[in-house]
Amino acid sequence: MTEDYHIDAELVQNICKNIADNVPVNTELPKNGLLHIDKLLPFICVYRYKDLDVYFSRLLKTQASYLIVEESIDISHLLEAIRLIVSEKFETFLILELWPDKEALKNQFQIYGPKDKSTETLNALKEGFSEIKKTLPIVTTKIIPTQFRHPKHLSPLSDISTTKKSGILIIGISVPVVYQNSETDELYSLFFRKFYTIFSETIKRAVYEFIRVQTTDAFENYLMLGKTHIDAVTISSDTKISEISERMSFLLRVTPVNSNEEWDKFEQNEYTVTPSFKYRLIAIDPELEKRKLFNIPIDLVEDPTIAFILRGKRLEIEKQLIMLEERGTDNFRFIGESLYGVIRKDVLVAAQHILKTYPAGEVIQGSKRFNSAEFAEHAQKEIDYYAQRFPEMDLGIEVRDDVAGIMVSKSKLLINNEMNLDAKRCDALIQHEVGTHILTYCNGKSQPLRQMYSGFEGYDQLQEGLAVIAEYLVGGLTVNRLRLLAGRVIAVNAMVGNASFIETFNLLRKSYAFPDRVAYYISMRVYRGGGLTKDAVYLAGLIDLMGYLKNGGKLEPLYTGKFNTTHIALVEELLYRDVLKQPILPSFLERNEVKERLKKLRKGMDIVDLVK
Incomplete structure (x- = not known):
């Protein structure tokens, strides 16, 4: 066929200049085409279309380097110009030409490549695409050695003899359109999400194999081939969520606004009358918020990893909005169980083990104690340390009469003005609140995604596990603290088993020797709103984190922001891709005794030994 259109030479020159300067390229081409090059990379994915397939385009848009172009446009000069720029750093250049195959009976990925060459790249493609077979068994993959690596009705992007001289490898991939109904073109949305995630990973792994074998510029990890820059749709979606x-x-x-007053009544009634908790008025309309939530176009977020994170957070918010509508009813508890889960068997066993090992709390007498001003003085030193590392953040301490004990609000440490604590717990509490919660907030705030500081779905679990581990590492974790985490699990288990507030309260104080007021506040937290299983996740987070460290998991990435253990691999991917910046680490990790305790954790410990 005869190409009718050429890309303007000046446009090609500007594109090449940006690539050479390592400036992201996102250029519109004639007839609704698009060239995207995130950074200098030795590959590009090409899709030449007659009628643009929007969904197929989305597959290519998962990559850091792609060219989507109308098939009548001559792109040979553009590809050669890109290759010349790339060749200054890389020895070879990989072109993956992909096209959709809508034939109803052809459920096969057909990979067209050279015979007996680049077998690692071809095998990576075949192996990766075969993962789709686990979800859709009719899908197959086949490698076809041939010189013809392009759609039948089009000319090749370059002839084979030219590619050999230029150090170019072209691989053609015919992709079966199994994610759409062949008769109606209706999209199988849930399957398509899986499909494009597998597609995205497969292309990156194949390119990584190509680079590893063909060039000396080895990337440390295939994930580094992913996108670094975040587009406007992603930023907008992240912000709105x-x-x-x-x-x-x-x-x-x-959370009740009258828990202190109800304690007084509960005590006066000799623990026989169930407290009547009152709550703040809900100043939002959950229905309107849900409408806003689902108007956010997460389906247009090109990055599968970020789309997965945003989709998970949206589901959590949706359930929380429904819970607000159902506050005070049994439905509140049941929806909460679908969000926070019910008691895991290993967590319940650990809680019982803790309370059996330590059947009573520690009574500390005669030790030095700090009032709020003294504690604030010690905490200020740690705040000052991080203020130097995050000069743009508003770090500080507030001593107030409207907070219970010690808590964190974003980058502020809030201290009750009447607080009185054992001096030996001072450092542990500072590292719990400042060295974990404030630090992860500041690290998250420094990232391009707001979810990194506002928190991924279920982030409390890892946050609290990390904070308790900090207490252990600095030698300040106590029996009372560990018993409290275990007591919350026992209370949640009782509540899920349909025990009443008073039955759970009595279980805690009579069977497990919790002081009356402590048993009351544990029960209040668990029964608030109609029943909240969330308090069981704190011990679960500690158990999961201990297992993660024992299995060789890295501690450092966990300070990047606020997320759950299920997100660690995703955060590490975003760090590899330079989407996220490496985090500032807690100051206490430099202490010799902390390093020794961390070694013990990595060898594996019984949870009850954290306080020995």
């Missing part, structure tokens, strides 16, 4: 989450203030709206 974060704003809805912050506006909702879920925990604030499901």
Whole structure:
């Protein structure tokens, strides 16, 4: 066929200049085409279309380097110009030409490549695409050695003799359109999400094999071939989800405002009358918030990893909004169970083990104690340390009469003005609140994604596990603290088993020797709103983190922001891709005794030995 259109030479020159300067390229081409090059990479994915397939385009858009172009446009000069720029750093250049195959009976990925060459790249493609077979068994993959590596009705992007001289490898991939109904073109949305995630990973792994074998510029990890820069749709979606989450203030709206007054009544009635908890008025309309939530176009987020994170957070917010509507009813508890889960067997066993090993709390007498001003003085030193590392953040301490004990609000440490604590717990509490919660907030705030500081779905679990581990590492974790985490699990288990508030309260104080007021506050937290299983995740987070460290998991990435153990691999991927910046680490990790305790954790410890 005869190509009718050429790409303007000046446009090609500007594109090459940006690539050479390592400036991201996102250039619109004639007839609705698009060239995207995130950074200098030795490959590009090409899709030449007659009628643009929007969904197929989305597959290519998962990559850091792609060219989507109308088939009548001559792109040979553009590809050669890109290759010349890339060749200054890399010895070879890989072109993956991909096209959709909508034939109803052809459920096969057909990979067209050279015979007896680049077998690692071809095998990586075949192996990766075969993963789709686990979800859809009719899908097959086949490698076809041939010189013809392009759609039948088009000319080759370059003839084979030219590619050999230029150090170019072209691989053609015919992709079966199994993610759409062949008769109606209706998209199988849930399957398509899986499909494009597998597709995205497979291409990166194949390119990594090509680079590893063909060039000396080895990348440390295939994930480094992914996108670094975040597009406007992603930033907008991330921002809107974060704003809805912050506006909702879920925990604030499901926590009683009269817990202290109800304690006084409960005590006066000799623990026989169930407390009547009151809550803040809900200042948002959950229905309107849900409408806003689902108007956020997560389906247009090109990056599969970030789309997965945003989709998970949206599901969590949706359930929390429904819980606010159902506050005070049994439905509140049941929806909460679908969000936070019910008791895991290993967590319940660990809780019982802790309380059997330590059947009573520690009574500390005669030790030095700090009032709020003295504690604030010690905490200020740690705040000052991080203030130097995050000069743009508003770090500080507030001593107030409207907070219970010690808590963190974003980058502020809040201390109750009447607080009185054992001096030996001072450092542990500082590292729990400042060295974990404030530090992860500041690290997250320094990242391009707001979810990194507002928190991924279920982030509390890892946050609290990390904070308790900090207490252990600095030698300040106590029996009372460990018993409290275990007591919460026992209370949640009782509540899920349909025990009443009073039955759970009595179980804690009579069977497990918790002081009356402690048993009351544990029960209050578990029964608030109609029943909240969330308090069991704190011990679960500690158990999961101990297992993670024992299995060789890295501690450093966990300070990047606020996320759960299920997200660690995703965060590490975003760090590899330079989407996220490496985190500032806690100051206490430099202490010799901390390094020794960390070694013990990595060898594996019984949870009850954390306080020995």
